[in-house]
Amino acid sequence: MGDAPFCPTCNAIQPPNPKQDHFDFLGLPRGYEVDVAALESAGREWQQKLHPDRFAAKSATERRFSLEQATRLNDAMQALKDPLRRAEYLLSQSGVSRGEGTGSGAQDPMFLMEVMELREALSEVDMDADDAMDRLDSLRDQVEQHADAEVEALRSAFADMASPDVEAASVHADRLRYHQRFLEEVDRMEEQLF
Numbered sequence: 211m212g213d214a215p216f217c218p219t220c221n222a223i224q225p226p227n228p229k230q231d232h233f234d235f236l237g238l239p240r241g242y243e244v245d246v247a248a249l250e251s252a253g254r255e256w257q258q259k260l261h262p263d264r265f266a267a268k269s270a271t272e273r274r275f276s277l278e279q280a281t282r283l284n285d286a287m288q289a290l291k292d293p294l295r296r297a298e299y300l301l302s303q304s305g306v307s308r309g310e311g312t313g314s315g316a317q318d319p320m321f322l323m324e325v326m327e328l329r330e331a332l333s334e335v336d337m338d339a340d341d342a343m344d345r346l347d348s349l350r351d352q353v354e355q356h357a358d359a360e361v362e363a364l365r366s367a368f369a370d371m372a373s374p375d376v377e378a379a380s381v382h383a384d385r386l387r388y389h390q391r392f393l394e395e396v397d398r399m400e401e402q403l404f
Contacts (some may be wrong), residue, residue, distance in 0.1 A: 232286035242368035269332035297383040
């Protein structure tokens with residue numbers, strides 16, 4: 211029945227089309243820049259229409275299709291909301307699997323030096339010291355600035371969706387992935403202080 215979640219003739223729910231991309235599914239323009247308000251609005255609208263509770267009295271097939279469509283919606287929302295996951299999704303649509311970039315961000319000696327310095331600074335935080343939270347906050351601010359710069363670089367790499375700079379996008383996605391992991395570690399350390 212095409213890409214529509216419902217049959218245009220009988221309005222019966224259909225199975226998800228695995229070839230349809232997340233942007234098309236949600237009715238959004240394809241690109242790295244996403245209007246978050248439009249994304250959330252489309253997500254809420256589809257969530258209401260596809261929720262499995264609406265199909266509780268329907269056939270087993272329709273219940274299964276509803277669950278598959280709701281799962282697909284959740285996957286699409288998660289992929290498009292997060293800057294790293296959105297970049298990874300767009301790269302996968304261009305044929306690049308996660309971590310398969312032609313120029314891995316981890317290969318740059320300057321980046322490796324920066325990573326080592328940040329790791330060393332993090333390992334030197336004395337969790338029993340009075341200034342532990344201040345030091346963690348300082349590291350967080352520093353890494354958030356680096357992450358923001360990588361997001362800007364991803365915007366540039368995907369600026370022309372007709373011919374995105376896949377190599378640059380792959381490098382910046384690798385780096386953003388590192389920064390997000392570092393920030394998650396800072397979060398865990400901060401939780402220990404409470």
